[in-house]
Structures are given as C-alpha cells and as structure tokens.
Amino acid sequence: MLLKDSRYKDARRFEADEQGNVPCKGTRPRVIGAAVGVLEHVVQEGDRLDLLARHYYSDARLWWRILDANPDLGSGVELALAARVGEVILIPKAKE
Structure with missing residues (x-):
C-alpha cells in the first residue's frame, strides 16, 4: 500500500502472466521526467x-x-x- 502523496503512487504494478503468476509483488520503476526550474x-x-x-x-x-x-x-x-x-x-x- 502506498501513501496518497507517495512518489510511486502512479507507478504501474507488475501484471500476472498467462498462468496467473506475478513476477514481482511490487511496482515497476516510476517514470522520471526532465528536471525543470533547476x-x-x-x-x-x-x-x-x-x-x-x-x-x-x-x-x-x-x-x-x-x-x-x-x-x-x-x-x-x-x-x-x-x-x-x-x-x-x-x-x-x-x-x-
């Protein structure tokens, strides 16, 4: 479970394969955009x-x-x- 303001809140979870097995019980890496106002x-x-x-x-x-x-x-x-x-x-x- 992620907190509502977690930087991972929009990261996708791993999906099950044809047999219903999930390769990892977690989230995929989050997308990091270009830094702005640096x-x-x-x-x-x-x-x-x-x-x-x-x-x-x-x-x-x-x-x-x-x-x-x-x-x-x-x-x-x-x-x-x-x-x-x-x-x-x-x-x-x-x-x-």
Missing part, C-alpha cells in the same frame, strides 16, 4: 545528497529529488558525493 550546484568537499536537500529544500529527506535530476549519480545508496567534487549537478526547483 539550479546548478558545483559539488564541494563534504557535500552529500541529504545535506544539499536540507540546504535547498529545508528537508534532508528530499535527497531523492536531486538524485532524480542527476541519474548519472547512481542508485542513491551512497549519499556522499566525494567522487564528484568539482562537477556540476542540477538542483530541481522546490515544489510550491
């Missing part, structure tokens, strides 16, 4: 996705929004950006 941020030593989210959105739990705008950063397992120092990443506009 700022460019040059990664500094010590930057982490959660710390950037706290700075830009006043909520460290919104780190996934930065990851969505920068899919080349990886899977989100690693919040630290030490390997990206000096690179420019996109910070999407905070939702109003």
Whole structure:
C-alpha cells in the first residue's frame, strides 16, 4: 500500500502472466521526467545528497529529488558525493 502523496503512487504494478503468476509483488520503476526550474550546484568537499536537500529544500529527506535530476549519480545508496567534487549537478526547483 502506498501513501496518497507517495512518489510511486502512479507507478504501474507488475501484471500476472498467462498462468496467473506475478513476477514481482511490487511496482515497476516510476517514470522520471526532465528536471525543470533547476539550479546548478558545483559539488564541494563534504557535500552529500541529504545535506544539499536540507540546504535547498529545508528537508534532508528530499535527497531523492536531486538524485532524480542527476541519474548519472547512481542508485542513491551512497549519499556522499566525494567522487564528484568539482562537477556540476542540477538542483530541481522546490515544489510550491
């Protein structure tokens, strides 16, 4: 069950095959559109996705929004950006 404001609420569920077997009891990956209204941020030593989210959105739990705008950063397992120092990443506009 997903919360009404979950970012996965519109993701499709896996469908059963001809035998009625469902390959995975979950949702398919959600569609991530292009980031709009973005700022460019040059990664500094010590930057982490959660710390950037706290700075830009006043909520460290919104780190996934930065990851969505920068899919080349990886899977989100690693919040630290030490390997990206000096690179420019996109910070999407905070939702109003």
